[in-house]
Amino acid sequence: MNFFSINTLLVHIPLGKQGYDLSWIEAVGTICGLLCIWWASKEKVINYFFGIINVALFAVIFYQIQLYSSLLLQIFFILANIYGWYAWTRQTPSQQVELQIRWLPARLRWIWGMASAVAILVMTIYIDTIFGAFARLTVTLLNELGLQAQLPVLQPDAYPFWDACMTVLSVVAMILMTRKWVENWILWVIINLISVAIFTLQGVYAMSIEYIILTFIAINGVRLWAQKAAS
Known part of the structure; x- marks a missing residue:
């Protein structure tokens, strides 16, 4: 059985x-992924540990179905998971865990909010161009590694604003999680609700x-x- 092939069926739902x-x-x-979030x-x-496995396997899936921009995003998540693991286990000289759960200060909350809004606006306008550039970059990198990737036919994004929201907020939420800011969970709730709506619309x-559970x-x-x- 080829476990890493998307054609190796487990069950038909x-x-x-x-x-x-x-x-x-x-x-x-x-x-x-569910265990990671839990x-x-x-x-x-x-x-x-579970997060790294999750994004690594999804990177393999995205490679097979030629979603190269999503594949590149998984590489970011792998690096973020590695950094988060380090940041969460780093200790002070008194052998206490350095990072503590806390809320973002008002100033940082405003900065992150404005940066996210600008990024969402830019990505909404240029989402096809941005994802196309990511796809071409990923194909180039994969070919350099000898994986013989081919650039797929890129279709216009069906939900540019909502896709931009999910992409930008996912990156921001992951960064905030690595630093133990409470607001990361609020962002994940928003991201998951958007995902539920889009996946339902797409059938x-x-x-x-899965995203209802998340x-x-x-x-x-x-x-x-x-x-x-x-406390």
Whole structure:
């Protein structure tokens, strides 16, 4: 069995008109993603172990289905997970964990909010150009590694504003999580709700259910981290 092939079927899920073929690699990657978010909400460092597996497997999936811009984003998430693992385990001279859960100061919240708004606006306007550039860059890098990637036919984005929101906010949320800012969970709730709506509109109901679960985990993350930040 070729575990890493998206054509190695685990189960056919009878959702929607044609159902959904769930491969082994997607199933394991999804489970690791759920475990990552769950353990992160509990402030457990092991979340980064599952996070690295999750994004690595999804990078393989995106390579096979030629979503090269998404593949490049997974490389960022791998690096962010590695940094987060280091940041969460780094200790002070008194052997205490250096990072503590806290809220963003008002000034930083304003800066991140404005930067995110500008980035979303720019990406919404130029999303096809940006993703096209990412795709070409990734194809070039993959070919340099001898993987013989081909540039796919790039279609216009169906939901440019919402895709821009998910992309920008995902990057910001990941950065905030590595620094243990409570606001990261609020962003994940927003991202997951957008994902549920888009996947439902596209008829990908299995993914919609997954993101509904992620939404509840993120809401619980807001609750748990807000309590620790207030204590």
